[in-house]
Amino acid sequence: MIDFDEEIKKFKPSLEIGDVEEAIYDTEMKDVLDLLTQAKLQDDDNNR
């Protein structure tokens, strides 16, 4: 059976137009290559 209250919790407030810019800044824009680069840099630092 569908639990109404539980299902309601799955719905989050939608992003408003005015909040788009803030949302973009807050987003951590990293991909796998960024992580690899970060890992490589850390590895190089450790080797030094």
Added chain:
Amino acid sequence: MNCIRCGSPLLIGGTCSHCGLNDAYVKKCIRMSNLYYNRGLDKANVRDLSGAILDLKRALHFNKLNIEARNLLGLCYHEMGEVATALSEWVVSTNFMPEDNDASEYIKSIQNNPSRLDEVNNTIRKYNQTLNYLRTGDYDLASIQLKKVIGLSPNYVNGHLLLALLYIKTDSYEKAKKELRRVLRIDVNNTLALKYYSELSGNAGLKRFEDKDKKRVKNYEDREVKRRDVSSPNSNQITIDQYVENSTNKYTFIGILIGLLVGIAVMYFLFIPQKTDELADSYDTLKQEFNEEISAKNKEVTKLQESEKGLQEDIDSLTKELAKATGESSKGNVFDNIVNAATAHLEDDDEKSAEYLLKVDISAVDSKDAKKLYNQLSEIILPKVSEDFYNQGYSKMSSGAYKEAVDLLTKAFKYDDANVDALYYLGRSYQFAGNKEEAKKCLDQVISDFPDSRRVAQAEEHLKELN
């Protein structure tokens, strides 16, 4: 060679001089990103928007610079009514690649249309407000707001889902199913919609829906893939919300057309035959009424004819009675005349008595006594009166008064038709008066009616004189 990622020269061994990443890793990540992008594109083409979003996010996870994947992700969000999220993806996309980017066109298409932007803002605010109503238990207000949200943005998947959930809460399962079907038309594999639908319909119902939906998706592919060819970097147009609107218009038109056809068919098959039957019934009723009226009139005519016959019989009967009564009356007059004649005789007025006697038609009298009286009076009175008139007439003739003589002698012969002298001298008086015709008649009558009389020879002699 340069690094694919940052464009810096590659060192020996394929390592980037700037980012330090091995070119093989970079290429592998880009290949993975493109792989997920292609999967996402395939899913988007069949309106599996939820699945497409997941794949496109994975594509960006491997390569955040995959512009086409990001742009398509924005389109998928936009198609599901998440305009703000779509805008954020496109803004990021234009930051990574400011020129020759379709995202710029997508953003412009929304920003350059203030009414559309207001509409989007209102939709989002009302949706968020609805969530608050639902959490506080104001389901009626939530329902009203959600209907407004869907009115403003018919493709807003979360709006439809929430409304469906609300209908489920209020046990309006058919309405809930209707909303879920709308969601599944926008996003064919929407997990929540499938879950709710499955709960409402059971597995059989879900399977039936999926079979039906596959056909719809196939039709959509045939019709819409080219329009949504977001993988093409040369595409300069964004098409937003057109699928539902076009579909609605088309189905509305088809609905009106079908309604008209059904209306015509109903009129042809139901209304016209019914009217025809009614007219036929009306005609039959009128015919029957006229026949009844004619029959009644005929009966009346027959009755009047019979009545007329009866009246004619009555008239005949009355006429006979009248004739009979008249006869009796004349008889009564006969008796009166006889009595009057007798009375006048008793009063010594024989001339008056003679007048009464002449009026009597003795043949109509049955009474013997009356006849006897009449005969006695006639024998006494009439010769006497005739003789008196004869004497007077003869005297007048002798004195030359022929006209008076004619009158008196006429009366003398009237009262006694055996008085041949009176007739002879009447003829002679006419002769003397110059009335030859009447003279001849009288003299001829003397000869014919009294052949044995001594006046015959005289009459013949005078007739010769007249001729």
